[in-house]
Amino acid sequence: MRTARLVGLGLTALKSNFTQLSRPYKLTFSITYGCQSRCMTCNIWQIKPKGELQLGEVQEFAKRNPYFRWIEITGGEPFLRSDIVGIVKAFKDYSKGLYIVTIPTNSLSNHDMLINRITQILDTGIPRLSITLSLDGYRELHDKVRGVPGNFDKVMDMYGRLKELRKKYPGLFVVFGYTMSKLNQGMFEKTYEAVRQLYPEVTYNNFHLNVAQVSDSYYQNGELDIRPERDALAREVESVVRKRRFEAGAIPIIESAFLKKLVDYIKTGNTPVKSRSLDASLFMDSYGNVYPSIMWGRVIGNVRSSDFDLMPIWKNAEAEEVRRLIREGKEPDSWTACEAYQSLVGSIGSLL
Numbered sequence: 114m115r116t117a118r119l120v121g122l123g124l125t126a127l128k129s130n131f132t133q134l135s136r137p138y139k140l141t142f143s144i145t146y147g148c149q150s151r152c153m154t155c156n157i158w159q160i161k162p163k164g165e166l167q168l169g170e171v172q173e174f175a176k177r178n179p180y181f182r183w184i185e186i187t188g189g190e191p192f193l194r195s196d197i198v199g200i201v202k203a204f205k206d207y208s209k210g211l212y213i214v215t216i217p218t219n220s221l222s223n224h225d226m227l228i229n230r231i232t233q234i235l236d237t238g239i240p241r242l243s244i245t246l247s248l249d250g251y252r253e254l255h256d257k258v259r260g261v262p263g264n265f266d267k268v269m270d271m272y273g274r275l276k277e278l279r280k281k282y283p284g285l286f287v288v289f290g291y292t293m294s295k296l297n298q299g300m301f302e303k304t305y306e307a308v309r310q311l312y313p314e315v316t317y318n319n320f321h322l323n324v325a326q327v328s329d330s331y332y333q334n335g336e337l338d339i340r341p342e343r344d345a346l347a348r349e350v351e352s353v354v355r356k357r358r359f360e361a362g363a364i365p366i367i368e369s370a371f372l373k374k375l376v377d378y379i380k381t382g383n384t385p386v387k388s389r390s391l392d393a394s395l396f397m398d399s400y401g402n403v404y405p406s407i408m409w410g411r412v413i414g415n416v417r418s419s420d421f422d423l424m425p426i427w428k429n430a431e432a433e434e435v436r437r438l439i440r441e442g443k444e445p446d447s448w449t450a451c452e453a454y455q456s457l458v459g460s461i462g463s464l465l
């Protein structure tokens with residue numbers, strides 16, 4: 114089953130090189146805007162969400178749209194939803210080709226509870242579950258950027274527990290998600306060494322790097338002074354790219370291409386590879402609003418208004434207008450993992 118689903122995802126991604134897909138294969142889904150972090154780079158934690166999709170509504174959405182092969186769950190802090198297992202299970206049960214689910218966490222919730230929920234998610238039988246542990250610095254820096262004393266130690270404890278869990282579940286993958294901003298610029302190496310003091314087996318490949326994005330929609334952080342100095346940041350990322358070791362497999366190869374293109378994005382500010390928004394993928398927020406991508410706050414519809422069927426929204430006039438803008442290169446520039454992977458595999462030459 115695992116191999117068949119991986120092949121299914123690969124073939125669909127390959128197909129997107131040659132034709133407009135009739136329906137998306139990747140969903141990025143913010144299941145809650147609740148968050149107990151106090152990040153200096155993001156204002157989501159200030160939102161007090163009300164009226165978010167209930168589990169029954171998510172189940173109906175999963176049932177009516179059973180074609181997703183890749184679900185990227187995000188937040189807020191996704192594990193604050195006590196029904197996160199039910200949410201993932203709904204997609205697993207209805208999307209017969211689902212291969213991968215990715216979930217980030219700030220590691221701030223009770224760790225017994227987190228491990229319990231992650232274990233239950235793994236027990237649904239998902240072939241691949243990737244957990245990203247947010248880590249933006251060494252101990253003092255991470256706690257400052259994230260606004261919560263003791264957070265670094267919690268991330269380290271969580272990594273150790275997941276490392277143990279992986280012995281039982283080889284489909285579990287764990288990476289550190291390092292978000293670069295003005296606040297931690299030039300500090301990656303020091304962070305890397307701080308992690309290796311506790312876990313000497315960790316390599317550069319265990320880190321996923323991204324640049325803090327500024328957006329008045331998703332992050333609601335337009336007024337924050339977090340933009341790093343471009344040339345210095347590009348050099349920092351280039352240094353990491355050089356130190357990563359080659360790893361076989363589709364996902365490590367795509368991650369490597371993502372990082373190389375990240376350098377281009379940092380230097381130019383331009384999206385480095387043609388977007389696949391509203392072709393391969395979409396973003397849905399916790400209220401059911403559908404957007405082309407996580408960074409483009411243009412709502413094309415709400416699944417509560419379409420009986421949770423995505424297709425009427427996918428084909429509506431607003432979606433067509435957005436596709437026209439994308440074809441004309443008028444999509445706002447960005448390079449986030451939420452969108453970049455499907456852009457890279459949909460432009461296969463960019464992986465070479």
Ligand code: SF4
Binds near residue numbers: 149151152156189190
């Ligand atoms: S960056 Fe993530 S953890 Fe930090 S406030 Fe925003 S949603 Fe919460």
